Amino acid sequence: MSTTIQTAPSSQGPPSAPTRSFKFPGGNLGRYIVVRFLLVIPTVFILVTMVFLLLRTIGxxxxxxxxxxxxxxxxxxxIHEAGYDRPIIVQYxxxxxxxxTGNFGTAISDGRPVTELLVTYGVATFELVVYALIVAFIVGIPLGMVAAYFRDKAPDAFLRVFAILCYATPVFFAGLLLKLIFSVWLKVLPVAGRASTRTELEMSSLDNKTGIYLVDxxxxxxxxxxxxxxxxxxxxxxxxxxxxxxxxxxxxRTNVIGTLSMDYVDAARSRGVGEYRLVRRHAYKPALIPIITVxxxxIALLLGGAVLTESTFEWKGLGFKLAEYLTARDFIAVQGIVALxxxxxxxxxxxxxxVAAIIDPRVRF
Incomplete structure (x- = not known):
């Protein structure tokens, strides 16, 4: 006698094909770049809208x-020719x-297209910001490492006070103080301008001027x-x-001190590696990542400070022209410069x- 065992038909049906999720080219880094780029659009839109509405509150x-x-x-x-008697939403x-379309308007006070002003004076501001960043790196990074090396000692306390004075002192006051010391008293540096008149005349003869004085x-x-x-x-x-x-x-200083408390640094210290070498070899590079991210x-802080710096030293860049247009109440030019x-x-x-995501993969997740 044979027994036939019957199995119930499976109710699950044939196995479904595995679902495939969309993958960005470049993996997490590619996705991060796309997301960050998409966030730029609403950021610029909000900033430009705020500039437009704030300047229209004065008429x-x-x-x-x-x-x-x-x-x-x-x-x-x-007013009628310029269209400023129309509803504000239409103007917006x-x-x-x-x-x-790249049209930032025309300055009322001198009739110059704002785009031309941006090209002419923007390179001067760019050059000044580059110089300022070089100074910030040369001064800030080495002194930060020194402060971490002498943590809670007299040099550390002095450098912390120095750091507070650096970013708490108004830039125009620092500029006037530097002019007084090095231009008026010591007479070793020029008091204002981007170059002497003779040098500017020589550079004006160049056929391929860049506007960046050092390059020219x-x-x-x-x-x-x-x-x-x-x-x-x-x-x-x-x-x-x-x-x-x-x-x-x-x-x-903060990041070097944090790195020096890591386990791998303690292991190197236990092998007899000196503190100076620990700071220079093991704690230096990790401390630079926060610098890159900020x-x-x-850049925003430097561009804001450039307005006062350029006015103090008669450095004819966007900040210098912005101060002139504010004095003239030429808000079309002001609007264009601030929007840029x-x-x-x-x-x-x-x-x-x-750049930070490329250097530090943790940023991508």
Whole structure:
């Protein structure tokens, strides 16, 4: 007698195909770059919108710039021609459309296109910010390591006070103090300007001028011109760079101290490795990662400080022109310059975030 065993048909059906999730090219890094780039768009949009609305709270730009210099009829005619008598929402969307096409308007006080101003004076501000960052790195990073090495000792206390003074002192006051000491009393550095008149005339003869004075002076092939440009850059670069150097000093000190308490550092110390070598070989590189991540924020701080620095040293960049247009109440030019600076800050943060993600893989997750 045979027994037949019957199995119930499976209710699960045939095995389903495995689901595939979309993967970004480049893995986590690619996804991180895409997300960060997409965040740039609303950031710029919000900043530009805030600039537009804040400047419109004082009225139309024509009245602000030319009020009192034109008759009421002429003023109304200029307002109508510029379209500032239309609803503000219409002006806003027209302004956004202009920005997307690269048109930031025309300055009322001198009739120059704002785009031309941005190109002409933007390179000067860029050059000043580069000088300031160089000063910040040269001063902040080594002194931060020294402060960590002498933790809770007299040099550490002195350097911490120095860091506080650096980022708490108004940049215009630091600039005036440096001018008083090195230009008036010691007479070793120029008091203002980007270069002497002679050097500027020599550089004006170049066919391929960049607007970056150091590059143009090198193109001249004149050591005297290069030295002249660098001498003019010392005081404004130091005045603006110390603002960020204090922040770098505190960051490096904190992170080096934290790294020195890690297990692998304790293991190296137990093998007889000296403290100086531990700071230089094991704690230095990890302490630089936070510096890279905050550079984007420091760009915004430096651009804000550039307005006062350029005015103090008559460094004819965007900050210098912005102060002039504010005095003239030319809010079309002010709006264009501030909008560009907002875009620069957003893009700088994006680039710095990508660099930080490449250096430190933990940022991508």
């Amino acid at each position: 139309d730009p024509i009245t602000a710039a030319l009020g009192g210099r034109l008759s009421a009829a002429q003023l109304q005619e200029r 969307f027209e302004y956004l459309g202009q920005i997307f 002076a090198i193109q001249l092939g004149s050591p005297a011109a290069v030295a002249d440009v660098l001498q003019h850059a010392v005081l404004p670069g130091v005045a603006l760079g110390l603002l960020t150097a204090g922040i770098f000093l505190r960051l490096v 550079i984007g924020l420091q 600076l907002a875009v620069v800050v957003a893009l700088s943060n994006f680039i710095v975030d990508i």
